[in-house]
Amino acid sequence: MTPPQPSTPAVGATGDPIIGGSARAVQAAEPRALDPAALSNTWTTQGFLGNALYGTLLINDVVTTAIEPSMALKYDTTDGGATFILKLRPGLKFSDGSPLDAAAVKFNWDRLRDPVTASQSIAQAVNVASNEVLDPLTLRSTLQTPNPHFAQSIVNSSMNWIGSPAALAGSPEAFNAKPVGAGPFLLESWTRQDVTELVRNPDYWDAPKPYLDKISLRSANDTNQRINTVIAGGADVVMESNWASLAKARNAGLPVDVVPMSGGQYIAMNSARAPFDDIRARQAVAMAVNVESLNLAVYNGEGEIPESLFKDGTPYYTDTKLSQYNPDGAQALFDELAAEGRPVEFTFTAFSTVENRAGSESVQAQLSAFDNVKVNVETVDFPTGLAKAGSKDFQVIISASNIQDPDYGLWLAFQSKSRGNVSGISDPELDRALATGRYSESTEERKAAYEVVQERVLALTPGIFYVRASPAVVSGLDVGGVHQYGTGSLLPEELWIAD
Secondary structure, eight states, X not given: OOOOOOSSOOOOOOSSOOOOOEEEEEESOOOSOSSGGGOOOXXXXXXXXXXXXXXXXXXXXXXXXXXXXXXXXXXXXXXXXXXXXXXXXXTOBOTTSOBOOHHHHHXXXXXXXXXXXXXXXXXXXXXXXXXXXXXXXXXEEEESSOOTTTHHHHHTSGGGOOOOHXXXXXXXXXXXXXXXXXXXXXXXXXXXXXXXXXXXXTTOSSTTOOOOSXXXXXXXXXXXXXXXXXXXXXXXXXXXXXXXHHHHHXXXXXXXXXXXXXXXXXXXXXXXXXXXXXXXXXHHHHHHOOHHHHHHHHHTTOSOOOSSSSOTXXXXXXXXXXXXXXXXXXXXXXXXXXXXXXXXXXXXXXXXXXXXXXXXXXXXXXHTTSSSEEEEEXXXXXXXXXXXXXXXXXXXXXXXXXXXXXXXXXXXXXXXXXXTOTTOOOOHHHHHHHHHHHHOOOHHHHHHHHHHHHHHHHHHOOEEEEEOOOOEEEEOTXXXXXXXXXXXXXXXXXXXXXX
8 A cells, every 4th residue: 555645745955066064864773883883774773874984885776776886886796696896996095094995895894794793784794705805996705605686785784884994993982982984974973862973074085075064963763753853944854764754744845755665564473482483373463463453553554565575566576465464364373273272472572663662562452352362562772672683582573674676685584594584484495486586687587586485475474564664864945965775875975955
């Protein structure tokens, strides 16, 4: 279901960019550290901050997914994805004057795949078996297994951000005080739980960018706080994730830029732990939850429900329906499990956001109408929730398989050995189809493979897809240059404010 949109959406400032001025920005989650390994490159977390401090090696077109150059001129393969060659622009320098060269990229990428680093992007980085410096501007990456689409992993992770090896080798406290990157902005100050002040990098490689002199960045995990702030004029740019808030911004006449996505967020059920190690429990819960009611509870009915895994109009669309809503079937399975002495009881681990809390409470309320099932809710902060998801220390938690090119989102979420496979499902047929989709460069072959993926995901029931992701930026009418890449990673160097 796609909610109706205004016929004449608002637009921001147009014309030639204006140099100077400052902007107030709001992101959803504060980082635990400024080390690029500690940052997550998505619209819901620290994509904007990472881009500001470190710049980008590559970006992509959010509609076609075509890879585009930035600090790297290219990242190409000529052997079906077994190896890639990264070619850097000449003359790139970190903010301390040292060179951003192939050796620096190797240091960062090797570090990201080391478990000791505890990187937010280890799931992407471990796909690289080795990195070899060929010359100061050229790096060769050899992958664990061939993947001609691996460049999408760069733009969707902190592999896109390169920090100074010398600075990263020092103490974390020193790096947090003065992170050394090659991005469009420098850190002036970071006050935890308050504001991060960024100032223009006068030596940024892509002059005259950045256009702004200064950015004041705050964090707020409450969508109402974020959207009310920008509507009231207290912020110029907000990274937003809530469909209801986006509708509120549109109704207030503000520009809203949303990255189109397939897949979506799903209620992940841990197949490695009771009760969801029994597929009947997963099926029962999936049949018991009405995603339309969930949409009303969480997004005031404004959310886009993923009726199929891929959006209609994309190359991989099929009409395989994701919803399994069937209350009678659900009750029959709950009764069957109870008769075997296995009544379904579980804890829903919810992140401390308005959306997560509302979603968990809606599921709890919906399942209270059934016999032989009980739902408990625990609310945790982001670091705790991410740690629980990573260690599989949960029964139910919100996860996502947000899809542009299908390999990145689907392999990460559902391949049996992927670190991002939160639900823990393992299925040889699903793995074979994911492998075909990964290794093939033929759209027709990939489409057939991903049709099988959709069928197997539906049959295995790792979770309940309930809403498309909404990687979005809400801005003031005087803001120009809103440009996102990946899954909603905003480029700060492009922003400008009209007089």
